[in-house]
Structure formats: structure tokens, C-alpha cells
Amino acid sequence: MDASRLRTPLRRTARVRLFRIPRLAGPVVAVSCCLALAAGCSSGPGPGSSARGEESGSDTAQASVPRASGDLQSDYLKVIKDVLPSVVQIQATSDLGSGVVYDDQGHIVTNAHVVGDERSFQVTTASSEQPLTAELVFSYPEQDLAVVKLDSVPDGLAPARFADSSKVQVGDIVLAMGSPLGLSSSVTQGIVSATGRTVSEGQSGGGTGATIADMIQTSAAINPGNSGGALVDLDSEVIGIPTLAATDPDLGNSAAPGIGFAIPANTVKTIADQIIKNGRVTDSGRAALGIVGRTVVDSDLQAAGVAVVSVESGGAAAGAGLKAGDIITRLGDVDITTITSLSEALAEDRPGDRTSVTYTRGGAEKTVDVTLGEQ
Template sequence: MDIARTRVFRLLVPVAALCFSLALVSGCSGEGSSGQQERSTAQAAQAAQTVAPMSGNDLQSAYQKVIKNVLPSVVQIQAGSDLGSGIVYDDKGRIVTNAHVVGDSKTFKVTTANSEDALTAGLVYSYPDQDLAVIKLDRVPSGLKAAAFADSSKVAVGQIVLAMGSPLGLSSSVTQGIVSATGRTVSEGRTGGGTGATIANMVQTSAAINPGNSGGALVNLDGQVIGIPTLAATDPALGNSAAPGIGFAIPSSMVKTIAGQIIKSGKVTDSGRAALGITGRTVVDGSYRAAGVAVVAVKSGGAAQKAGIRPGDVITELGDADITTITSLSEALAAQQPGDRTSVTLTRNGSQQKVDVTLGEQ
């Protein structure tokens, strides 16, 4: 399975394959005496009143309420000839979006849900390593409404969610689905304008995510943003056409952490991302299969140098994770925290060695 960046007129980018399975469980009940049946019937009726699901009208009303409250906080962003989405972060006109939406641009045209007239905005800071960026409107229109962000650690599989953005340039579009999984680690790649970011703890959703949704909002039924839609899956067997119902969003807690630092300091001061402190490249074996990461250079004072890792070493394991490519190394590091102590298995001059390393910060 490959992952497509959700931005208009961009190529698809690869990511490691994901596998998942489903199980269906059913139950049954037996008959008792007539008295027991009556009590059971009464208890069942009471329980049904307590936990009865929303009716169709109630659910529709809930959707409409969320859309009415949140959609004004979701904007369309034009960066050069490309279109993406963004979320109003505060009442000062700051908007959070994906780094791949802003690309290399410094100025933007922004269209809000309540206006057809484009506003101008400038870049505050872009952080490609987490595929997040903040831009700021040059003029804050009256009535601009900031979105509310949820604690994404409380997001649960099965929650109903709405994706809001500008797929294929269709501004203020909404799709519906559920949270399919949490804790996914996904890599973008660098082709077609991708940032090459490996992002941990992403929220997987069945809500339709299409080109142009990037930077928009994935919202729960409390009207809170739980993530920023960033990637959508494609199926190579179908000519890299979309694999419906498999999209990924950067969790809202990470969005708040990064955007908060950018707003306070003008840059990211504490990424929370573990780093080994090397420049590396994927190497292949005699059968042309990826076989490890060759260390090209080590950062002075970085984790690798302190552990005695040298240029020319080939890394094959980080902790218990097999390392065959740069992407697999990035994904292994994404599961760690700065300051974590782990081991690195490497090959040096034909012999295998294992060294202990205390990870630094990216």
C-alpha cells in the first residue's frame, strides 16, 4: 500500500505497508421462568432507554450542529498554483496547516467559509519534519472564529468523525466516517513535493480524504478538532488509484504542541522527536535488497558520535527493530523519545557490533 499526499496536482508518495484485520462477535440469550422473563424484559427496556443509539434525525442534527459550528474555522489556502486547507488557530488570524501545503511559498491567498473574497497571508514558520506550518492573515476579518482542539490521547476507535476541507478545490466540503485506528506511524517520502516526514501516532480514519483536504480538520461530534488530515492511501494494484476509506491525520495534541511553539518563539524549540544524529543512505546486498543504513556523516556532539558510531558503519538494528532503509530507521526513531537509551547494531569492516546510545532530539 502506498500513501498519497492529499494536495491538489501532486504525485503519490510511498509508505511502508499497513496490515489490519477485523473480527465480528455476536451473543445469544436463553429463556427462564415467566417471572424472570418479565423482569428481564423490564430491565432490557430500561437499559435500552439508557443506551439507545441516536435516531436518524438526532444524528443528522448532531452533524449539522458540528458543521455549523466548525466549518467557519476551516479555510482554503492557495500557495502558488496549489490548493490546500487550513484551520483558524486563534483570533489573531493565525492558521495551522500542513508544511506540504505551504511548500516553498511565503505568501498565500486564503478564503474563509463565509467569504468568496480571498484574504492575503504570510508564512510564520514551516516545520517539514512534522509536516506542520503556521501562516498569519495580513488582515483579520470580523467574525473570524478559532477552532477548538481536543486532547487526541482520548480519541478512540469507532468514534464518528467529520473531515472538513477543500478536496479538489471544492471549498467547505464535509465527509463522514469513523476513527479506524490510532497510533499509526506513517512516512511521506519526498517525491511530488512531500516533506519526507515520518509521523508517529497518526489517527487513521474512514472519512474520505482527497487531494486538497490536507491541512483541514478532522472533527469529533463535540465540535473539536482531533487531527489534521494529511495523507490518504492508494492501491498500487489499481494503478495507484485511491484506496477508499484509509486516510491519516496528525493528532491534535501534536498540532497544538508544534503550533504553540511556533507562535511563542517563531520556530520549533522542542520537537519531542528522537534523533540519532547521522546523515545516512540505504545500502543493498548482493541481491540488490535493502540491507541497512550506511552512516555518511555524524553530527558533532550528537547521539551517534557520543556512542562511537562512525562514518562507514552500516546500521542494521535499532533496539529490537530491523533497519533496512532510511524509512525504517525513521519509523524506529519515531517510536522513541529524546533521552531514551537503546542499542544500535551495526556492521563495521565486515564485523558486527552493538553499541548503547542515548538518543538526542531532532
């Protein structure tokens, strides 16, 4: 199936929500979780198996575990042992999420919507008996990423290894690690369902409203509290940071099982390295038109474009001659009906790219070329 046909229904019909959970009220109930990785289990030999075994005088009739399954179980256990110590729980005043240890200096990468507007946090690592304190280094809501730093680095803090996410393939087996519903150090399993997704967050419930390109879609179970955790491959490398889940509007916006999204590791590394080095993001790599806009509707109350409210001086739109009051209806070959569709179209481009903008002014349709700026 053509990739463009896969992206189109996602953009038009899939709704996305954040993995956020409210502060756990009252005493926390300790839950003992046991993960059983069964490989080739059987209640006994099949009909006739024992007789054939006796006739041959061999013991080949025993119910053995296929080597391939045994190897896969060993891989799972090794990945969990390698990576789980690098996944932490982050507690803000009213929200709880996850994070991944980024280096041995105590930097932890997480989602911007996990830290919200706060600057101080309680962090529980795999080896700490008591929560550790941490301070915000910088939050970048445009990409829904943030970095916090532990005030004191404990002995044995284990940084995770981040993969080259450009090599991720559909069908790769992955594990999601985090603190779903406050259950720290939880692990779920799935595959990479798709790559290159462009997804927009809502702003309700503390969302950043970000439009994020090149996301990894996974079938691994992702739940509230997994935000900021780790999506890991069988090489024990983090390929992405779980951030969003799809909801099904036909089921009352309940979670759509097996449809989660993670920010790719290459994006995480690019943003986190800048934050750690400069204290902020200096090169976002995100294309911008340089306008403030809002969705407008037609006479049938259907979304029909983006009205330019204001134009940034010296920005891409100003250079192309766009003015307040213009209604943008197309960017390149993509129809624009809402501010979200404009954000998604821009997410596919890079600063410096040249494209066209189709808009209406005074009832007349016009098209101009524009060189995109940086957000």
C-alpha cells in the same frame, strides 16, 4: 489482534501519497453541492402495517424516524455549523489546500506541504467574499505542519477548538472538512479506524519526506485539497489535521479508498504553540540519532541496512562511537533495512530515551547503547 501485527503490514506494504492538487487552470466552475442526511427514510409502511394500525385505532403505523438516527443527524448538523466556519482554503502559486483557524489573532495551521517554499498566500474564509492575504510564520517539514497569519483579521473570525487527541478511540464518528479538488467547505463522514500509526511521506510531488508518529487513521473520504483541513469529532472539536492517503500498489498506485491519516491534535497544538510564541519550533519531541544515512543493498539487491554517511558532532551516534561507513541493521528490537525504517523506528522513541544500535563495521557485527538526541 495484537497491535504490532497491525502496524507491521502497514509499514511494509502501504504506500502513502500527499493530498496535493495542481493549480486550477482556467475559470473555476461553480458547483452547487447538496448534502442530504437521510435518517430512517422509507417509502411507506411494510406489508400488513397499515391494517394493524387501523385495527388498533392508533396512528402508530406511520413511518417514523428512529430517535437515535434523528439525534445523530442533529449532531452532524451542529458539528458542521460549529466547525465549518473555522476551516479555510489556502491558495499558493500552484497548489491549493486547506487550513484551520487556530486563534483570534489570525493564525492558521496547515500542512507544510501545502505552503511548500512560498511565503505569501491567498486565504478564503467561510465569511469572506474575497480572498484575504496571509504570510508564512514558520514551516516545520519534519512534522509536516506550518502556521500562516492573515495580514488583516476579519470580523467574526472563528477559531476552532482542538481536542485532547489522546482520548480518541477506534470507532469514534468523525467528519473531515476541507477543500477537496477545490470544492471549498466540503464535508465527509467516517470513523476513526486506528490510532498510533507511524507513516512516512514520499518526497515526490512536493512531499516533505517526513515520518510522523501517532497518526490517526480514518475511513472518512479524504481527497486532494483536504490537506491541512480538519478531522472533527461529534463534540465539534478538531482531533487531527488530514495529511496523507494510502495508495494501493496493486492498482497502479491509485488511492486506497477509506485509508487516510491525520496528524493528532495534541501534536498540532504542541508545534503550533511554539511557532506562534517563538517564530520557530524549539522543542520538537522527536528523537534523533544524529547521522546522515542512506539505504544500502545486499548482493541480491535487497535493502539491507542504513550506511552512515556522516556523524553529527556531539550527537547521539557520535557519543556511542558510530562512524561513517558503519551499516546500521537494528535499533532496539526493530530490524533496520532502509532509511525509512530507521526514521519510523526513531519516531516511536523520545529524546533522552536509551536504546541499542546494532551495526556492522569491517564485516563484524557490533552492538552499542545510545542515548537518543533531538531532531
